[in-house]
Amino acid sequence: MPSTMFDRIWDRHVVADLGEGWSLLYLDRILVHDLSGGRAMEELAEKGLRVAEPRKVFATPDHAVSSAPGRTAMTYRKGGELLARLRARCAAEGVRIFDLGQRGNGIVHVMAPELAIVLPGLTLACGDSHTCTNGGVGALAFGIGASELAHALATQTLPQRRPGTFRIRFEGARPPGVTAKDMILAAIGRFGAAAGTGMAMEYAGEAVRALSVEERLTLCNLSIEMGAKVGMVAPDDATFHYLAGRDFAPKGRLWEQAMAEWRALPSDEEAVFTRDETIRMADVPPQITWGTSPEQVVAVTGHVPPLEAARDAAQRAAWEAALRYMGLAPGQPLIGTKVDWVFIGSCTNSRLSDLRAAAAMLKGRRKAPHVTAWVVPGSEQVKAEAEAEGLHRRFLEAGFEWREPGCALCVAANGEAVPEGARCVSTSNRNFVGRQGSGARTHLASPATAAAAALAGAIVDARSF
């Protein structure tokens, strides 16, 4: 019977059938971070349990560490305390930790593909909803809560209910100036923030095949913003080329054996998905959000929708509340909206190609004087590579801050925040109320759109700027 890539990976990892669509699933890799990792491991110890397979667990501090240049663990004291607990438990359990300043440290979903901790065909879980990012290399990766994390660590397995499958095909060539971020925001705008609930996404089609692995990671990253725990792109030569030689990639004979398996992963031509949709790339211009849900998104050249366009009273009320919070009016154009902050970073858009795209917008110009613009590379490695290319100097010369790797303003868990009422164009993934700081107003967009906004001091169309 024809099957999907998701089915193949799922079926291979079933340890026991628990009935009613539930399976005990084996986890090839587990990732932990500072915000929940230390606590989950402490909880295990309190129950008298140990980490089952410490060599398959990897830790990195990212959420609650300061991004200030020259930071130490204690620059943000509360984060430093969380990190101390994570370090202690990792040492006690024999779990590898990629600590601050070390090669390999970074945002958990940036460092995992970068070190080839995640590989095609593997299952991976992490106590973070954007674990779906890792599906960009063809893995089955999903986020879990703290209790499930403790379970995963204690047993290297998780009881999971099999989700449905949802494929989105992006057909046609990508128009110039349109990024992977724009593609996934457009999909969320079209299908809604709950369309993927209970589903595993697969992204396919000509435009996806043409994406680099870094761009596929961006695409999969926002699957959770459509409600899906899992997002995947089939592995191909681009994937293999990306992974070859990285720290935890198989080597020699093992690499050959792995490649043979990986080539058989992609979904069969005739495979049937629970839901199958197509988006024509000609219909995907650069996107920007106007509200407080990622589904509240329009073309950057577009307008906030008029309230009459709401499908019912509940949506109308949600739009009104969002516009009140965002300080915007129904029907107003996005272009020209004054911007106070720009954040280039997060597990969505903090990889080297993102920083290159942002730097390419600068062309020797300086940011608008009233704008605070931050660039936070996703990992130590991204930072080192960007500096080797001189990107950091270009950002600094343009008046941007060049900071230390971590989640930083994406979630504002590290003592850094966008001020109350300030408007921020952000390359992250959530524009929720208060996400970037109490009262902060977030517009999600691509690195190019964000960099252009910093220069103009307002939302602009990066294609003509």
Add this chain to the structure above:
Amino acid sequence: MQPFRSVTGPAIPLMMANVDTDVIIPIQRLVGTGREGLGPYAFERLRTRADGSENPDFVGNHPAWRGAPILLADENFGCGSSREGAVWALMGMGVRCVIAPSFGDIFFANCFQNGLLPVRLPIAAIRRIAEETEAAPGNARTTVDLERQVVITPRGEEIPFAVDARKRQALLEGLDDIALTLRQREAIEAWRARDRAARPWAWESVA
């Protein structure tokens, strides 16, 4: 885990869609607060105004619904981040059951890990409960009975709901998943041995 059999009380009519876990509990509270202390910060950004005073427009601040054990919401409740603190905060404010048309997947799973029951009902049914509740704030009582798998509205209408048999059993008995899985130790060992032979590349690259 706290077992759940049935609960009766007022239902907070928070009829919003896409209520995300950042709104349920701000991340800053999770960095500095233990899981027991989160209740006062649940819905902090809706509950308080910029100057720190109470926002009278937030339904959870209405005297009739303070400490209510049931929460009503529109679709996609608990979307966004995986933070289990969202469940701990809801429980901390007294909520034992959330009724919504749909839930964020990770939040949904987190609820069952902690003895909070998420119930999926059609939006029309939830609106009826909300209307009956708002018609008699302070007096209206809703019951959610997990044993019989019914919601009983303030006017006495019984609405059946579906729940996974596995999760229902665990909630009724307050069972912990880890203990159950550890009983599968032999199956896990056997799987590991087979996989190690079949996919050495997945093992040796991290050994």
